Amino acid sequence: MVQIQRVALFPNAAFHIALRRVFGLGRSTSLQVAEACGISKDLKVKDIKETYLQKVASYIEANFVTGDALRRQIRENVAAEVAINSQRGMHHVRMSRQTKAGLQRSPLFTKDAKRQ
Numbered sequence: 001m002v003q004i005q006r007v008a009l010f011p012n013a014a015f016h017i018a019l020r021r022v023f024g025l026g027r028s029t030s031l032q033v034a035e036a037c038g039i040s041k042d043l044k045v046k047d048i049k050e051t052y053l054q055k056v057a058s059y060i061e062a063n064f065v066t067g068d069a070l071r072r073q074i075r076e077n078v079a080a081e082v083a084i085n086s087q088r089g090m091h092h093v094r095m096s097r098q099t100k101a102g103l104q105r106s107p108l109f110t111k112d113a114k115r116q
Contacts, residue, residue, distance in 0.1 A: 004057050005067045011046040018045045024066035
C-alpha cells in the first residue's frame with residue numbers, strides 16, 4: 001500500500017482523490033500537486049511509479065504544511081487566541097467546557113426536535 005505523509009492511499013482510487021486523505025490537502029490542492037508533478041488526474045494510485053511518488057512527497061513537504069505539523073500549528077494558534085482573551089479564543093473555551101459537560105449541541109436537543 002502506498003503511503004505519503006504517513007497516510008495510506010487507496011490503490012484503486014484516482015491519485016488526486018486519494019491525496020485528499022492527507023490532512024491539509026483538499027480538492028484544489030491535490031489537483032495542483034498532481035499537475036505540478038506531471039501525474040494525470042485519471043491515473044490510479046496503483047499505476048503510479050515509485051519515482052513519481054517520491055517526487056510528490058518531496059513537493060508536498062517543500063510547499064505545504066500538512067499532517068501533524070498542521071495540527072500542531074492549529075493547536076498553537078488556538079492557544080494564542082485563548083491567551084490573549086480574544087473573542088475567538090473565548091469561543092473555543094466555551095465550546096470545550098460544553099463538550100466536557102456533555103452539553104454540546106446536537107440535532108436531538110434543538111428546539112425544533114423537542115416540538116415534534
